[in-house]
Amino acid sequence: MNRISIIIPMLNEADHIDNLLTHLLENSSKENIADIIIVDGGSTDGSLDIVSKYKSISFFSSPKGRAKQMNLGAKYATGNILYFLHADSFPPKNFDTLIITEVKKGHEAGCFIMKFNSNHWWLKLAGQxxxxxxxxxxxxxxxxxxxxxxxNNIGRFNEDFTIYEDNDLIARLYDRKQFVVIQKWLTTSARCYYTNGVWKLQYYYWRIHLKKWMGADAKELNRYYKKYVC
Known part of the structure; x- marks a missing residue:
């Protein structure tokens, strides 16, 4: 039987984590969900108090860093499907059934299409x-x-990356031609764009992709991100 372990890396997500957990529980079937795992990287904003209200949620502490946090969550997951989800991203209704359907078709990895909770024209286009x-x-x-x-076979997330860990894993999956994009909308927060400025942040992201394409290693990408974005 296919069952999903949802793994959420968290760091100071008091504004989102309650809504996300409620959303997940209301938009999935219990029989499809093996566990929901929160891996915290050192929150100080009350996120832990919010998570503690959910008795069915598994909680672990980890050194800061999404790659480290997600790998730790995967270590304790009991499902045969892992679903890595950011704390401010809300998957579509029946996301669990949609994922399991793709796995049954032989698609062992993938994602949803995504839209931002913003009416900015560029972010709407980026979603499309x-x-x-x-x-x-x-x-x-x-x-x-x-x-x-x-x-486990592909090598998990590369913990050398402070950023770009998702894209690094996705690249390895594309190399294997093992990736499907489910045409149902996930909604994510545009907060980083509005904090940094839409065009400024987009420029930084393009530079990071270009640097990686030109051979930059994890340390160089981390330095660039820390200097211009953090």
Whole structure:
């Protein structure tokens, strides 16, 4: 039987985590969900108090870093499908059934199409581009499902990356031609764009992709992100 372990890396997500957990429980079937795992990287904003209200949620602490947090969550997951989800991304109704249907078809990894909770024209266009199958249109905000066996076989998330860990894993999956894009909308927050400025942040993201394409290693990408975005 196919069952999903939902793994959510968290760091100071008091504004989103309650709504997300409620959303997940209301938009999935209990029989399809093996566990929901929160892996915290050192929250200080009351996120932990919110999570503690959910007795069915598994909770672990980890050193800060999404790759480290998600790998730790995968270590304790009991489902045969892993679903990595950012704390401010809300998957579509019946996301569990949609994922399991794709796995049954032989698609062992993939994501949903994504839209931002924003009316900014560029962000709306960026969302539409996620409908395409191109690797360049992928990112961690779209969420990521992968069978547990493939995740372990492919080498898990590379913990050298502070950022770009999702894209690094996705690249390895594309190399294997093992990725499907489910044409149902996931909605994610545009908060980072409004904090940094839409065009400024988009420029930084393009530079990061270009640097990686030109051979930059994880340390160089981390330094660039920390200097201009963090």
């Amino acid at each position: 581009l996620t409908r395409l199958s191109w690797q360049a249109c992928r990112g961690g905000d779209q969420s990521q499902f992968i069978t547990t066996s493939l995740f």
